[in-house]
Every structure is written in structure tokens, then in C-alpha cells.
Amino acid sequence: MNTESLIAELVSGLAPVRRLPSPGVQAARWLALAICCAALAAVSQSLIMSGRFNLRIGLPMNNAQAALSLLTGIGAVWAAAFLAHPERSGRWLLLPLVPLAAWLGFLGWHWAADVARLGDVALKPGMDWACVTTILAVGLPLAAVQYRALRHGGAVRPVAVLLLGALAAAALCSTATSLVHPVRLAATILTWHGAAAAMLMLLGLVLGRALLQRPRFA
Amino acid sequence: MAAAQAGDARAYDRLLRAALPLLRAVARRRISDFAEAEDAVQDAFVTIHQLRHVYDPTRPIRPWFIAITERRAVDRLRRRGRRAGRENSLEDYRETLATPEANTGEQRVAAVQLRAAVAELPPAQRTALALAKLEDLPLAEASRRSGMSVGALKVATHRAVKTLRRRLGAEDLD
Numbered sequence: 001m002n003t004e005s006l007i008a009e010l011v012s013g014l015a016p017v018r019r020l021p022s023p024g025v026q027a028a029r030w031l032a033l034a035i036c037c038a039a040l041a042a043v044s045q046s047l048i049m050s051g052r053f054n055l056r057i058g059l060p061m062n063n064a065q066a067a068l069s070l071l072t073g074i075g076a077v078w079a080a081a082f083l084a085h086p087e088r089s090g091r092w093l094l095l096p097l098v099p100l101a102a103w104l105g106f107l108g109w110h111w112a113a114d115v116a117r118l119g120d121v122a123l124k125p126g127m128d129w130a131c132v133t134t135i136l137a138v139g140l141p142l143a144a145v146q147y148r149a150l151r152h153g154g155a156v157r158p159v160a161v162l163l164l165g166a167l168a169a170a171a172l173c174s175t176a177t178s179l180v181h182p183v184r185l186a187a188t189i190l191t192w193h194g195a196a197a198a199m200l201m202l203l204g205l206v207l208g209r210a211l212l213q214r215p216r217f218a
Numbered sequence: 219m220a221a222a223q224a225g226d227a228r229a230y231d232r233l234l235r236a237a238l239p240l241l242r243a244v245a246r247r248r249i250s251d252f253a254e255a256e257d258a259v260q261d262a263f264v265t266i267h268q269l270r271h272v273y274d275p276t277r278p279i280r281p282w283f284i285a286i287t288e289r290r291a292v293d294r295l296r297r298r299g300r301r302a303g304r305e306n307s308l309e310d311y312r313e314t315l316a317t318p319e320a321n322t323g324e325q326r327v328a329a330v331q332l333r334a335a336v337a338e339l340p341p342a343q344r345t346a347l348a349l350a351k352l353e354d355l356p357l358a359e360a361s362r363r364s365g366m367s368v369g370a371l372k373v374a375t376h377r378a379v380k381t382l383r384r385r386l387g388a389e390d391l392d
Contacts, residue, residue, distance in 0.1 A: 006260050007234045010267045016225035017271035085272060086285040152272045155265050156289050213268065 084153025154212025
């Protein structure tokens, strides 16, 4: 088929379409849903662990890392929504990378401080299954919802949308769990929250493609 | 594009045809092969059609077209690279099947060509060639069976061989 015939075929089957909302609106909608879900998950986690809701914001280190993970999540969903549009600059990718680097750097710096203060004890991360399971169990459906909303990104930047969507979900769930289940050792947060986020990104990359729109060619 | 989003087919047709030179220029800047570049242009048109609801009419459309075409051209190049990595040239493998009997194609073609060339010889040359060369009879016996003199038999055989050499291209190799 030559190109002129293809154009004629595309034009002949034209149907009106409903325009998508702007990337900012899409990001804000998902963010609202994600914050509600993460908060519910955190409350449930607190009730299961201690029998009552405990908002524990006493540890400055924990609060700071929760704030940085929140910024990472917001940056990631914003970047994913903009990168799903073909003409938007690839530099949107830098938006979540700055808070992500700050988050990881902050935890790394605190890990070094823990080692200097506590010695070898701080080198061994404690188990944190509650946070890992919450991040995965809540993060995966949230990432799936985002992939569905940004499915048009599959035709232009699928890998960026998949990774950033999963990162956003993982970071927001990490924030929520940190506020009800503070951890004193940075090594524990870095290892288990980091492992959960990495696992979620890997799962998103492998399973999320099915939810994105794939370019179909004549 | 805003009209096309509302279902105006004529506006959509005008837009796509007006965009064609731009898309071709973008694709050919990336892909040197003409046919491959045209395929990338077609891929870009299909993507534009699939994503027409994503376009925001308040933004310029040119960067939108260029970004989609660039992406499809890069995809084409990647696919071609992957394909090239998996393929081998058949020219390097004259024998294609494991059994020796299956690889006699060229010999069969040569035999068919030789038979056709012999069939086109004049009858006297064909008879002389058959008796003197193929059946390898003594000249006296060949002369008796063909009814030709020994001299005529020698001349006809010589001419037949020369004609065959010319027809089958053997003289080019000398």
C-alpha cells in the first residue's frame, strides 16, 4: 500500500474522538487516588500491627525521608504524564531524578551516621516485611491504574512511562508506611523500601506493557 | 487537527496530505533507504491516527508530528538492526540441504542447457556428434551408419562442437 492510499484509508474511517485532559490534570487525578489508597493502606497496616491507628511522626530522620519519597512520587507521576505525550521534552525525566537522588543520598548519609554512632549493628538491615508487602500490594494496582490512564504513552515512550509509573506508586506507598511504621535504622529503609521499589519497577516493566497502547501498523 | 478530532474527514485529509512532505523529510533524515523511510512515514501516520485524541489543539502541531515520526523511524532502524543480526546471506551457503543428492541443482540445469543446445544443431551435425563423440564409434563405422563420407563426418563433428562451445559460453572462458 502506498502512503497516499493509507491516508485515504485513515480518513475514510474517521470517527470523532474525546480529547484527553492535559498531562497536569491526569497526574493530579492519579495523585489524589494514590494518596487516598496509600493512606488507607497505612491505616490498615497500623491497625493490624498495633490494634489502633498510630500516626508516628516523632523521628526527624523518618519524617525527612518520607517527605523526600513523597516528592519523588509526585515528580515521577508528573514526569510520566508529560513524557506520555510525544511532543513533550525528554527532560521531564529529570524531574523525579532530583528528589530520588536526594532521597537515596539522604538515606545513605544517615546510614553512614548510624554506622559511626552504633557500629556494626547499623550495617545489618532489620526485616521490614510489613512495609514491603504494603508497597507491593498497594503499589502494583496503583501503577496499573496509571498505566491504563497513560496508555497512549506506549506508542512513544513505553519504558519511561512504565518505570516512572511504578516508581511513583512505590514512593507514595513508602511515604505512607513510613508515617505509621517508623524505622530507626536507615539501612532498613534503604534496603527494604529500595528492594520493594525496585521489584515494583521490574514488575511494571514486565507486566505493564499489556496495559499500554501498542502501535499497530498497516 | 481540532476539526479532525471532532470527526471532520475533509479537514483531516487536508492535514495529513499537508504533513506528508514534513514526515518524509524527518524519516529520510534518519533512514537512508528510501523504501524503509517510506515505511516509517506510514507507521507515523498510523500512530498519529491512533493518538489523535491525545493532541492538545492549543499547542503547535509540527513538533507533535516530528516527535512521532522520529520515534517510528528509530523503531524501524532498531527492527532492521535486530533482523540483520539474525539473518545470514544465502550466497555464502551454496549447499542448502544435508543429503548430497539434494544439492545437484546446478548440474541439472547444465544438463538441460546442453540437451537444448544439441537439439538446436542442424541434423547432420547432430548425427555426427552422436556417433563420433557420444557413442565414440570409429570414423569408418560412423560413416557407414550415417551415410556421410569420413571427411564430411569430421567437418560436421568439428562444427557441432564449435557451435556448442559458443552457445554454452565456453569460448568466453578460454
